[in-house]
Amino acid sequence: MNAPPRPTARTPLLSLDAAMADLLSRVQALTAEETVATFDADGRVLAEDLVSALQVPPNDNSSMDGYAVRAADVTGPGVVLRVSQRIAAGHEAQALEPGTCARIFTGAPMPEGADAVVMQEDTIEVGGNIHGVHIQAVPEVGQWVRRAGEDVTRGTVVLARGQRLSPAGLGLAASLGRAHLSVKARPRVALFSTGDELVMPGEVPPEAMKPGAIYNSNRFFLRALLHRMGGEVSDLGIVPDRREATIAALKTAADHHDLILTSGGVSVGEEDHIKPSVQQLGSLDLWQIGMKPGKPFAYGSVRRGADASGLCHFIGLPGNPVSSFVTFLLLVRPFLLRLQGVPLELSQALPAATRLPAHFNLVRADKRREFLRVRRNAAGGLDLFPNQSSGVLTSAVWGDGLVDNPAGTTIAHGDLVSWISFADLLA
Ligand code: AMP
Ligand code: MG
Numbered sequence: 001m002n003a004p005p006r007p008t009a010r011t012p013l014l015s016l017d018a019a020m021a022d023l024l025s026r027v028q029a030l031t032a033e034e035t036v037a038t039f040d041a042d043g044r045v046l047a048e049d050l051v052s053a054l055q056v057p058p059n060d061n062s063s064m065d066g067y068a069v070r071a072a073d074v075t076g077p078g079v080v081l082r083v084s085q086r087i088a089a090g091h092e093a094q095a096l097e098p099g100t101c102a103r104i105f106t107g108a109p110m111p112e113g114a115d116a117v118v119m120q121e122d123t124i125e126v127g128g129n130i131h132g133v134h135i136q137a138v139p140e141v142g143q144w145v146r147r148a149g150e151d152v153t154r155g156t157v158v159l160a161r162g163q164r165l166s167p168a169g170l171g172l173a174a175s176l177g178r179a180h181l182s183v184k185a186r187p188r189v190a191l192f193s194t195g196d197e198l199v200m201p202g203e204v205p206p207e208a209m210k211p212g213a214i215y216n217s218n219r220f221f222l223r224a225l226l227h228r229m230g231g232e233v234s235d236l237g238i239v240p241d242r243r244e245a246t247i248a249a250l251k252t253a254a255d256h257h258d259l260i261l262t263s264g265g266v267s268v269g270e271e272d273h274i275k276p277s278v279q280q281l282g283s284l285d286l287w288q289i290g291m292k293p294g295k296p297f298a299y300g301s302v303r304r305g306a307d308a309s310g311l312c313h314f315i316g317l318p319g320n321p322v323s324s325f326v327t328f329l330l331l332v333r334p335f336l337l338r339l340q341g342v343p344l345e346l347s348q349a350l351p352a353a354t355r356l357p358a359h360f361n362l363v364r365a366d367k368r369r370e371f372l373r374v375r376r377n378a379a380g381g382l383d384l385f386p387n388q389s390s391g392v393l394t395s396a397v398w399g400d401g402l403v404d405n406p407a408g409t410t411i412a413h414g415d416l417v418s419w420i421s422f423a424d425l426l427a
Contacts, residue, residue: 011288012288013288013289013290013295013367013368014287014288014289014290015289015290015369016289016290016291016330016369019287019289019297019331020330020331020334020346020349021346022299023299023331023334023335024334024335024338024344024346024349026299026301026313027313027335027338027339029184029338029339029340029341030184030185030187030258030339030340030341032184032185033047033182033183033184033185034182034183034185035180035181035182035183036180036181036183037179037180037181038170038173038174038178038179038180038181039170041165041170041173041181041183042165042166042167042170043164043165043228043230044164044165044181044183044184044186044230045162045163045164045165045183045184045230045337045340045341045342046159046160046161046162046163046164046165046181046182046183046184047161047182047183047184047341048161048181048182049157049159049160049161050157050158050159050160050173050176050178050181051155051156051157051158052152052153052154052155052156052158052176053154053176053177054152054154054176054177055148055149055152055153055154056149056151056152056175056176057146057147057148057149057150057151058148059109059110059148060109060110060145060146060147060148061089061107061108061109061110061145061146062104062105062106062107062108062110062117062144062145062146063106063117063144063145063146064106064117064119064120064144065104065105065106065119065120066104066117066118066119066120066121066122066123066144067081067083067101067102067103067104067117067118067120067123067133067135068087068093068096068101068102068104068110068111068114068116068117069081069096069101069102069114069115069116069117069118069135069139070096070098070113070114070115070116071115071116071138071139071140071141071143073098073099073101074118074135074138074139075138076138077135077136077137077138078134078135078136079134079135080126080132080133080134080135081099081100081101081132081133081135082099082100082101082130082131082132083100083101083102083103083131083132083133084096084097084100084101084102085102085103085111086102086103086104087102087103087104087105087108087109087111088105088108089105089106089107089108090107090108091108091109092109093108093109093110093111093112094111095111095112095113096111096112096113096114098113101114101118101133101135102114104117110145115141115142115145116139116140116141116142116143116144116145117139117143117144117145118135118137118139118143118144119144122135122136122137123135123136124136151175152172152175152176158172158173158176159172159173161341162341162342162343163342164230164337164340164342165181165183184340184341185340186230186231186232186340187230187231187232187258187259187336187339187340188231188232188234188256188257188258188259189226189231189232189233189234189257189258189259189260189261189336190233190234190236190253190256190257190259190260190261191219191222191223191226191233191234191235191236191261191262192235192236192237192238192239192249192253192260192261192262193216193218193219193237193238193239193262193263193264194238194239194241194246194262194263194264194265194273194274194319195216195238195241195264195265195319196240196241197212197213197214198213198214198215198216198238198264199213199214199215199216200215200216200219200237200238201215201216216238217321217393218263218264218317218319218321218324218325219235219237219238219263221321221324221325221328222261222263222317222324222328223235225325225328225329225332225333225426226261226336228426229332229333229336229337230336230337230340231259231336234253234256234257236249236253239262241265241273242273243273243276243277245273246273246274246277247277247280247281250277250278250281250302250314251281251302251305253302253312254281254282254302254303254304254305254308254311254312255304255305255307255308255312256308257312258312258313258339259312259313259314259315259335259336259339260302260312260313260314260315261315261316261317261332262274262314262315262316262317263316263317263318263319263324264317264318264319265316265319266286266296266297266298266316266317266318266319267296267318267319274298274316275298278298278300278302278314278316279300281302281303282300282301282302282303282311282314283300283301284298284299284300284314284316285298285299285300286298286316287299289327290367290368290369290407291326291327291330291368291369291370291371292366292368292369292370292371292390293318293320293322293323293326293327293371293390294317294318294323294324294326294327294330294371294390295318295323295368296318296323297315297316297317297318297327297331298314298315298316299313299314299315299316300313300314300316301313301314302314313335313339315331315332315335317332318390320390320391321390321391321393321396322373322389322390322391322392322393322395322396323390325393325396326371326396326402329402329422329425329426330349330350330371330425333425334348334349334350350404350420351420351421351424351425351427352420352424353404353418353419353420354418354419354420354421355416355417355418355419356376356380356381356382356416356417356419357380357381357382357414357415357416357417358381358382358384358403358411358412358413358414358415358416358417359377359379359381359382359383359413359414360374360382360383360384360411360413361410361411361412361413362384362405362409362410362411363410364410365407365408365409365410366405366407366408367407367408368407369404369405369406369407370403370405370407371402371403371404371405372384372385372388372402372403372405373385373388373395373396373398373399373402374399374400374401374402374403374419375398375399375400375401376400376401376419382403382417382419384403385398385399396422399422400421400422400423401419401420401421401422401423401425402419402420402422402425403417403418403419403420404417404418404419404420405417405418
């Protein structure tokens with residue numbers, strides 16, 4: 001086996017941009033597609049263009065409860081018009097008799113001949129033998145009328161192949177009459193944690209934890225992040241720090257998954273079973289990425305067994321919880337989107353940043369590009385979580401985003417910095 005040179009402290013750092021480009025160049029979109037109910041398609045990636053077979057709304061309709069009129073009939077405030085028909089939403093309208101108005105409700109079709117709606121609040125009912133209304137405000141043509149097709153015109157691509165569906169997207173698809181949608185298959189991801197120090201919550205109570213033991217926190221957020229990004233997760237739990245166990249886990253996982261994701265065991269000098277095991281079954285590159293947190297990162301592939309063909313992607317995240325969390329958001333997220341057929345450009349791998357003033361000082365510049373956990377404050381600036389250690393997961397819960405700070409850069413109070421929101425990184 002031709003092992004690549006073991007990274008040492010002198011291994012040159014790979015820039016995040018270069019790592020991203022390399023990682024994304026290895027992904028080919030999965031070809032499998034399936035049909036799902038529109039109800040169940042939130043977060044899924046469309047495998048078809050949705051072309052509208054109708055216009056939305058289908059006809060001109062009122063956006064207010066009030067009276068449909070021909071604007072020209074209301075020559076001045078105080079005109080009284082007879083009410084010649086009543087039109088509720090979902091019911092048909094007759095052509096408007098000239099010189100009259102129609103009682104109309106929100107969403108009801110405009111009668112032919114009417115060109116404006118006077119809202120109920122601008123009218124007074126007139127009793128007696130004619131049922132009429134006093135129109136107190138002169139309407140403009142088109143007032144309170146929703147035009148046919150103002151949302152969607154017939155024949156347009158309303159949602160495109162490769163687009164990820166949001167709750168609003170589901171509503172839009174439904175407004176076109178679509179009960180089912182063709183979507184890309186979910187990437188099948190096998191997740192496992194490494195580390196003999198790890199204990200699952202629930203197995204041992206806090207007071208009985210042995211010295212050196214810690215709870216497995218990465219497993220929880222990685223599993224949730226994978227679900228959010230559209231993955232179908234097989235959670236293989238904690239794989240013991242033993243070569244045979246690691247190889248066995250990798251072998252089984254490769255046959256039935258598109259990606260194997262692990263956390264831990266990729267640091268320099270680690271007593272590490274991931275590296276030789278993946279190398280034995282395929283190939284592995286251990287990268288030292290010039291980013292903080294999250295320097296160690298591994299990408300590789302594992303050959304599938306006889307009854308399955310091809311390669312399964314392998315990504316090894318660092319064990320430190322914040323490193324694991326941040327490298328997932330910055331690197332695994334775009335990888336999974338590409339795998340599902342989202343036409344993500346390299347320049348879009350990170351969501352767009354917003355320039356905001358730092359309300360803190362960073363006096364010690366790091367030689368790596370740093371992703372600081374920060375939170376917007378009421379004054380429109382950013383506060384820094386005081387402890388930026390890669391083991392302090394509280395920073396990621398407290399924060400609402402990351403400052404993307406270039407390598408070797410200090411920050412003074414008031415400097416404009418680039419803020420990337422967690423909300424965008426989780427979408
Ligand atoms: P490693 O990358 O395996 O050297 O781990 C780096 C640090 O992260 C060590 O302090 C580990 O104990 C910790 N760590 C590794 N895996 C996990 C996990 N699943 N949950 C919480 N901490 C972890
Ligand atoms: Mg470890």
